[in-house]
Amino acid sequence: MSPRKAAALRGAADDRTLRDHLVTTAQRLLADQGAATLTVRGIARAAGVADGVLYNHFPDKDALLAAAVRAHVDAAHRALGPLPAPGAATVERNLRAYLSAGLALHRAVLPVVAGLLATPAVLTRFTELPTDQPDWRILLARYLNGERELGRIAPDADTAAAAAVLVGICHDQVLATLLPGMSPHPVDADAVITTVLTGIAPRTERA
Known part of the structure; x- marks a missing residue:
């Protein structure tokens, strides 16, 4: 050496x-x-x-930065630890765990990615790099689909829409801290999960 x-x-x-x-x-x-x-x-x-x-x-600085972003994102995913599997505990408790993990992941990743918006070539190269870490959004979608197959949520539940709600909350909570003059709206995780599970229509309409 x-x-x-x-x-x-x-x-x-x-x-x-x-x-x-x-x-x-x-x-x-x-x-x-x-x-x-x-x-x-x-x-x-x-x-x-x-x-x-x-x-x-x-070959250049962009390639190194793309590799660094890939390493950062992968490390953030590993830090989440194991997430609940379909059928474990309760759906409500598990969705809280997924939401908590999503918020932690976005807090770790979004500031770094946002800092690279002016250099899209780096982000393009980042997306082309291989990873052995499953994306949190994919895990969330798989979890919801698994619970639907087990009958623990409605058979006609729109799991893609439910996942989009949780992903959107994570984006809002973190992006608002990155934009000048903005701050995230307070979010009660329990209220979010309850709303996702029960919906917002009057009970007579849901019945």
Whole structure:
């Protein structure tokens, strides 16, 4: 191993590659300061390597940032831990868990993604990178469909609409904190889940 690489990886795990080190460094900088002021030189200095080292592993800065975003999003999904399976506990309790996980995920991911809206090429490359982490939205949709198959929610329930409500709440709660002069409306998670499960039409119309 070269002295430069050894310096860059000092204190890191033995099996950490230089590419992984660069991605981790860029991921941390994205989370801490956003993408607007990130430069190749800044990433290289934070990683403890010469500027040109980045180009040994990535064709350009956008490719490195896309890999860093992918790592950040995957880490946020892993942090959610296992989510309830259909048939476990109660539907109400499980949907609370999914909503809580969705809010945590969006709080971790949206600020980073929002900081890259001015560089759509990075986001395009990010979506093209493989991942072994199932998306929270897909897990939520599968959960609702599974409960419908088990008969724990109505057989004609529009699970896609129910999922859209929960996803929309997560977007609203986080995006409002990113826009100047806006703040999220207070949301009672219990009230949200109750509304999703019971609907808002008069009971005589639902009967």
